[in-house]
Every structure is written in structure tokens, then in C-alpha cells.
Amino acid sequence: MEMTQNLKYGEYWVGVDGGGTKCRAELFNEFGESLGQGVGGPANIARHGQLALSSILTAVKDAVTDAGLKFSDISSELVVSAGLAGAYLESSTALLEQWQHPFAELVFSSDLHTALLGAHGGEDGVVMITGTGSCAAVLQNSKVTQYGGYGFQLGDQASGAWLGQMAARQALLVADELGHDSLLWQEVSQFYNCSTPSGLVERLNNALPGEFARFAPRLFELAKDDAAAAAIVKEGAGYLNELANRALINSNMNLVFSGGLATAWRPYLAKSVAARIKPALHGPEWGAVYLAQQQLTSVDTSV
Known part of the structure; x- marks a missing residue:
């Protein structure tokens, strides 16, 4: 992926994949080259709330450090895009929108959405995920349809x-x-x-x-x-x-x-x-940054 160079948002983009056990962050430059990776704790935003926000911040800081950079020097230039388990719930959306984060921008969606975008390079396709939880989803004509993934109490069979x-x-x-x-x-x-x-x-x-x-x-x-x-x-x-x-x-x-x-x-x-299974083109962190690029570029061109 060669990312859209957008001077308004700077040159650093971080994709976050947040699940029930841990979250991963990957730092990219504006050309889509990976610069560093980091790991944080549980990041199911619906279940872990404030802990999930802390896990995201830890993973982002680790990715910046892994790239040989100082977080305090570039935090105001970072566009962070997070695909998070549980982000589709209204309570999760409210928490994320109220978060006083240190980044230039925060974009978020469900972990399924970013996994779909990464797995199929932004094109239509299907993913099925089995980790701490389980779910499947379809991306078709920019619409995500989810099956399963209702959490430990009510679903997540085979997880x-x-x-x-x-x-x-x-x-x-x-x-x-x-x-x-x-x-x-x-x-x-x-x-x-x-x-x-x-x-x-x-x-x-x-x-x-x-x-x-x-x-x-x-x-x-x-x-x-x-x-x-x-x-x-x-x-x-x-x-x-x-x-x-x-x-x-x-x-x-x-x-x-x-x-x-x-x-x-x-x-x-x-x-x-x-017989229908194909290898993923990219990881969910790539998918998260792709999502941010699409959203922010769309906002800029509509102004």
C-alpha cells in the first residue's frame, strides 16, 4: 500500500488490532512502509473499557519506540486507527469519542472491519476469526455484515x-x-x-x-x-x-x-x-490504516 500523502495529518500512521487478550500496533510511514511494532494488553473496548484505552496507548508507544523514535516528539503527528473487539456497541463508540488521547487523529471501527480490509486488500471478501473469541464477517460494497462474535457470555462458540x-x-x-x-x-x-x-x-x-x-x-x-x-x-x-x-x-x-x-x-x-480459504494479503493493522486513509481523504476532499 502506498498511502495517500496528507500533510495535514503528518507522516506517521498507526494501525491497531485490539482483541480480548492483547492488542497489536504497527507504525507506518506515509508510503505504507512498516517502521515498528508494539503490543499492549486486552483491548476489547466493550468488556475492558478504560483498560482497553490504556492497552492501545501502550501498544502505540511500543511501536514508536520500536521504530527508534520518541513518542513525545511525534505523538501530535500520529494518526491512530484502531480495529477493536466490541467497537460496534454504542457504549463503546461513546467511550472512544470521549477519550482525551494524545494523537493527532483517532479513527476506530470493529476489529472485524479492519481484519476484512487487511485480509482482502480493501476489496470485498469474507473472514472467519478464531482466537479468544470467534466470529465471521463479510465485506461487500463497503458494507460489513457480521455473524457471531456476541461475546463470551452469549456466543463465541469454537473460540x-x-x-x-x-x-x-x-x-x-x-x-x-x-x-x-x-x-x-x-x-x-x-x-x-x-x-x-x-x-x-x-x-x-x-x-x-x-x-x-x-x-x-x-x-x-x-x-x-x-x-x-x-x-x-x-x-x-x-x-x-x-x-x-x-x-x-x-x-x-x-x-x-x-x-x-x-x-x-x-x-x-x-x-x-x-477449498475457499486463501491467505490474507495484509494484517488487520494495515487494514486499520487503510480505513483511516479512506475516511480522512474523503473528509478532506469533501471540504
Whole structure:
């Protein structure tokens, strides 16, 4: 991408990809060349609020430092564009619009929107994401249509958080000798360093989605030999295949499958779904900056 050179906004552009566990920031110059990268904490704006704002700032500062620059010298020249989980909610929009940030400009949208733009280079296409959360989305004629992604409490099936929670639930059944014979109680209790069911409940009762998601990689390993673990993975795979088919219905668009668990899920996808998958052209950070360029250039030319 060669970015539109816009002297009003300076030469530094930062794309942010904010999820439930962490956020990443990438600093670009006006020609689209990557200068530095940074990482911050959880940035689901709907769930984490002020913490998400702090995570964004940390990631941006780290990216600037990684580029060999001083944040205090260039903060007033930075255009920051963030794709954030939960940004589609009205409460999230209000919080972001009220934020007294130190940047020249702040542009924001959902993480799905920026992932779509990056994955398909600004063109129409489909993405399915499985990380701490899960969702799919379609970008067509500049309109984003989302499927799933309703958060840990009400959705996010096949996500890392969902897998970890399902494993913990099944583990407690095994501990009470109510579930199928399984290694899940042994594995989950050891993972969270709990020796009793009540201890596990105490450990996870108020845990955030990311804490449940930490167990997901181990669940995939167990699923190779453990029937109860395999049943959880099978249920998640069924949901992902349904989700992908819904997003791809009546279209010939490409599907980009991404997120921290995409590689683990790939063998469980139906052949018809797997055949539609293409590699992403760019990352969501690129997509975020592309969005800012489009919006700010549109504003300038309309004045």
C-alpha cells in the first residue's frame, strides 16, 4: 500500500488490532512502509473499557519506540486507527469519542472491519476469526455484515474461551463421576493448579475469557485420544463449518481464516470450506490504516 500523502495529518500512521487478550500496533510511514511494532494488553473496548484505552496507548508507544523514535516528539503527528473487539456497541463508540488521547487523529471501527480490509486488500471478501473469541464477517460494497462474535457470555462458540470453559465444565462432571471417563479433570485441575472442584470454581468463577482460552491448545492435544475432549472439539468444528457456510452463501468471494486457533482448527473444517480459504494479503493493522486513509481523504476532499 502506498498511502495517500496528507500533510495535514503528518507522516506517521498507526494501525491497531485490539482483541480480548492483547492488542497489536504497527507504525507506518506515509508510503505504507512498516517502521515498528508494539503490543499492549486486552483491548476489547466493550468488556475492558478504560483498560482497553490504556492497552492501545501502550501498544502505540511500543511501536514508536520500536521504530527508534520518541513518542513525545511525534505523538501530535500520529494518526491512530484502531480495529477493536466490541467497537460496534454504542457504549463503546461513546467511550472512544470521549477519550482525551494524545494523537493527532483517532479513527476506530470493529476489529472485524479492519481484519476484512487487511485480509482482502480493501476489496470485498469474507473472514472467519478464531482466537479468544470467534466470529465471521463479510465485506461487500463497503458494507460489513457480521455473524457471531456476541461475546463470551452469549456466543463465541469454537473460540479459545469457549473451548476452555467447556473443558472446565466437563472436568467438573468427571470429578463428580457424572461425566464420561476422561482425563479432563486431571488435566484441567493440574493446568490451573487446583486439587479440588471447589478450588477450580474459585479459580475460574470470575475469570476473564483469556484465562479460559489458555487451556485451548491443550484441549486439542487431548482430543487425539480423549473422547470427552474430542466431543468438545467436534461441536466447535460443527459450529465453524456452519458459520463459514453462512458467511459464504450466495457468493464467490474468498475466505481468510485467521486468529490464534486457526491453524489448530484447520484440519476440522469441511473440504468445501477449506477449498475457499486463501491467505490474507495484509494484517488487520494495515487494514486499520487503510480505513483511516479512506475516511480522512474523503473528509478532506469533501471540504
